Amino acid sequence: MKEMIYNEIEPPTQLHSFVQSFWHFENTSSRALHYSILPDGCFDLLVFQDGNTKLTGIWNKKIDISVPKETKIFAIRFKPLAVEYLLESSIKRLLNSSIQNPKNEFVEKMTTQTIKFSEFVAANASKIITILSTGKRMDTRKEKVFDLLFSTNGVVKVSEISEKSCWSSRQINRYFTAKFGLSTKQYANILKVFSTYTDLAKGIVYPQTSYFDQSHFIKEIKKHTETNPKELKKNKNGRFLQLYTQRIK
The missing domain is CATH 1.10.10.60 (Homeodomain-like)
Incomplete structure (x- = not known):
């Protein structure tokens, strides 16, 4: 049996300027898994099975992480424009860092225990499209x-x-x-x-x-x-x- 499961889904066309991908990671093993994450120019919002969330900044160096056993994560990998048009803030202080449970009205509140990854993608893509269509005009x-x-x-x-x-x-x-x-x-x-x-x-x-x-x-x-x-x-x-x-x- 594989120790990990990883899937990615591309966003709808109208989100390509804001979302790089939706992704799903699952540690199916009985031990913690250790990885190094490399800079990719994006920032991520992670949703865990208990409903807690984590927002990362953009990274310009390698970051080592540990994923606890039997952990399931659904996440959105955002492009930088999302900072202004979804967060309506700055992630400068999150360079090479992250915060737990940020205020994020643009993400549907759900747990990874009760829904499928495809449902997570559909719900959040729809919500982000709605927010962008009613938000401030694009520069x-x-x-x-x-x-x-x-x-x-x-x-x-x-x-x-x-x-x-x-x-x-x-x-x-x-x-x-x-x-x-x-x-x-x-x-x-x-x-x-x-x-x-x-x-x-x-x-x-x-x-x-x-x-x-x-x-x-x-x-x-x-x-x-x-x-x-x-x-x-x-x-x-x-x-x-x-x-x-x-x-x-």
Whole structure:
């Protein structure tokens, strides 16, 4: 029997700017499971079987976690725009951290013991769509900024983002620092490194994106994961959860 179950469901099209995915993780074993989570440029809201919740910030370094035995988690992986249009707040103080039971009117209150994952996804997708349709008007500059960052996997200069979004580089950086605790360039580098995980999961340890050379690639990987590409490729005991789930999808 597998010790863990992991599933992901993509959001409806109208949520693509705000939600990366809905995910389900279950530790079916009789012992705690230990993993390392790598930065992915998103933040998560986790719902546990007792109804408690946890909100994470964006991470720019490896975070080690322990999942207790017989734990079931349903979660929403949010893109940064959700901070402003759903949280209507800032997650700067949650950089590389999390809080328990945040105030979140945008999530249906439910426990993972009483519903199926598909029901969790349907209920929360519907609620988020409703909130967005009745909330404040989208700032097209911010939408363009994140469209550029995600479509290029972070391989884009801040000056180009500024030009195409009609928003000054200084204002963009001020926005990122205030909302997420990171500069625009730091955030772009997280996406750039994250885009290499698919190749690493396949055993490819040479850069497929715009790194100057192999040494630059290794330096950036180490900065964000505290590990070199060869160790990530091996992923001994499935320690790096994102690389492991890339293989079982």
